[in-house]
Amino acid sequence: MKPINVGLIGVGTVGGGTYAVLERNQEEITRRAGRGIVVSMIADRDLEKARQLAGEGVTVTADANEVVSNPDIDIVVELIGGYTVAKELILKAIDNGKHVITANKALLASHGTEIFAAAQKKGVMVAFEAAVAGGIPIIKALREGLTANRIEWIAGIINGTSNFILSEMRDKGLTFDTALKQAQKLGYAEADPTFDIEGIDAAHKLTIMASIAFGIPMQFEKVYTEGIAKLTREDIRYAEELGYRIKLLGLTRRTPKGIELRVHPTLIPTRRLIANVEGVMNAVVVKGDAVGATLYYGAGAGAEPTGSAVVADLVDVTRMHTADPKHRVPHLAFQPDLLSDTPILPMEEVETSYYLRLRVLDKPGALADIARVLADLGISIEAMVQKEPSEGEEQVDIIMLTHRAVEKNINTAIARIKKLPTMTGKVTRIRMEQLGGK
Ligand code: NDP
Ligand code: HSE
Numbered sequence: 001m002k003p004i005n006v007g008l009i010g011v012g013t014v015g016g017g018t019y020a021v022l023e024r025n026q027e028e029i030t031r032r033a034g035r036g037i038v039v040s041m042i043a044d045r046d047l048e049k050a051r052q053l054a055g056e057g058v059t060v061t062a063d064a065n066e067v068v069s070n071p072d073i074d075i076v077v078e079l080i081g082g083y084t085v086a087k088e089l090i091l092k093a094i095d096n097g098k099h100v101i102t103a104n105k106a107l108l109a110s111h112g113t114e115i116f117a118a119a120q121k122k123g124v125m126v127a128f129e130a131a132v133a134g135g136i137p138i139i140k141a142l143r144e145g146l147t148a149n150r151i152e153w154i155a156g157i158i159n160g161t162s163n164f165i166l167s168e169m170r171d172k173g174l175t176f177d178t179a180l181k182q183a184q185k186l187g188y189a190e191a192d193p194t195f196d197i198e199g200i201d202a203a204h205k206l207t208i209m210a211s212i213a214f215g216i217p218m219q220f221e222k223v224y225t226e227g228i229a230k231l232t233r234e235d236i237r238y239a240e241e242l243g244y245r246i247k248l249l250g251l252t253r254r255t256p257k258g259i260e261l262r263v264h265p266t267l268i269p270t271r272r273l274i275a276n277v278e279g280v281m282n283a284v285v286v287k288g289d290a291v292g293a294t295l296y297y298g299a300g301a302g303a304e305p306t307g308s309a310v311v312a313d314l315v316d317v318t319r320m321h322t323a324d325p326k327h328r329v330p331h332l333a334f335q336p337d338l339l340s341d342t343p344i345l346p347m348e349e350v351e352t353s354y355y356l357r358l359r360v361l362d363k364p365g366a367l368a369d370i371a372r373v374l375a376d377l378g379i380s381i382e383a384m385v386q387k388e389p390s391e392g393e394e395q396v397d398i399i400m401l402t403h404r405a406v407e408k409n410i411n412t413a414i415a416r417i418k419k420l421p422t423m424t425g426k427v428t429r430i431r432m433e434q435l436g437g438k
Contacts, residue, residue: 022314077102078102134282143332152253156283161190162248164280202248202250227248240270248266249266249268268433350406354432357427358399
């Protein structure tokens with residue numbers, strides 16, 4: 001059979017990795033796909049970089065529009081990132097009847113509804129395995145492997161850069177800035193690394209996973225998002241002393257009142273497998289009603305791991321290319337006209353447990369005052385540690401772990417505690433999850 005023609009737009013980290021994997025494993029990939037998959041056109045702003053990569057017979061251009069308009073191209077692979085140009089190119093490719101593969105989670109989380117609707121209308125596929133958790137086939141697992149289940153919750157370490165920074169700070173004592181620079185050098189970070197460290201990238205990925213898991217529209221604007229930039233080495237150390245590790249977690253959970261959708265640093269018991277996921281590795285735990293808890297682990301960023309996911313999509317799209325569009329797996333797992341309007345739970349209504357660090361004067365009654373504030377709001381303390389004051393210091397750190405409480409009550413408690421006369425510093429609050437099988 002005639003090979004399928006691919007136009008690759010963007011040959012940076014992921015584009016380069018995709019090309020390398022496709023070249024190296026061409027023979028096996030052809031045997032799997034049932035026909036050859038050939039990159040016949042490459043576009044990149046940096047023409048020289050594209051020329052160096054391209055094999056014989058590959059057309060190279062600096063103008064990506066030439067790829068999406070080329071009638072010989074069957075599949076367009078968008079790997080430039082960003083919202084504006086990438087969106088225009090994808091919509092144009094769809095309009096020209098081409099299938100699209102993208103790793104652009106930012107674009108899908110914000111404009112996925114429009115893009116999938118356009119693809120549905122045109123009868124083409126938009127595949128995006130690489131958009132969530134790099135090389136881990138989590139989209140495939142959620143959309144197909146777990147399709148029998150009513151998904152209860154998903155918790156994931158889904159930003160490689162943040163996890164890499166946290167691991168380097170804890171294990172090697174690197175500063176935040178040094179660790180971030182290394183992540184950038186290794187090609188893990190987004191073009192704007194604040195997306196990684198402020199939790200925005202994880203929120204994009206969580207939006208996509210929640211949509212597939214619960215059959216709800218993409219609602220990126222409703223994700224509660226808090227990054228790792230304010231975490232201190234003291235909190236990382238205190239958490240360890242208490243048997244917990246701090247991870248940037250994306251969490252979505254079905255509750256009777258609505259769906260939780262949140263990204264924030266989280267204390268996880270060190271005995272959990274997911275707490276031991278280090279460096280650029282990602283891990284996602286999915287709890288289904290029938291299967292129970294399942295865990296997916298692998299490289300969350302980088303050239304070839306992400307290229308692996310892009311090539312998997314290439315094989316899938318090639319296999320399904322000639323199938324009747326009605327018989328394909330829906331983009332977001334659920335039939336597009338059967339999405340649910342289950343509300344997203346406001347963060348104030350979310351219930352979880354908390355780590356609180358309070359800096360207080362080492363005076364009688366300081367602890368009792370704090371305990372009273374918590375008790376008045378029905379917040380129960382699970383564990384508490386008071387640190388020895390340093391030589392000559394009059395202030396001490398008190399660390400408290402609470403039982404589950406509603407976020408708005410904790411907010412009120414923190415506001416009241418801050419006003420206590422014995423308080424000398426700010427109150428640090430980090431959420432805590434047990435992530436058991438329940
Ligand atoms: P890079 O910056 O490494 O690569 C992007 C490439 O596209 C660059 O060569 C860039 O050129 C080129 N480019 C940008 N705009 C245009 C344009 N308008 N026309 C032609 N070429 C263009 O990014 P990554 O490979 O890291 O990321 C690509 C996508 O994959 C993003 O959506 C990202 O979020 C996603 N992703 C990245 C992962 C990773 O590990 N890096 C993992 C999973 C997803 P120039 O350098 O001149 O700007
Ligand atoms: N910047 C992203 C990360 C790339 O660090 O996880 C993979 O999506």
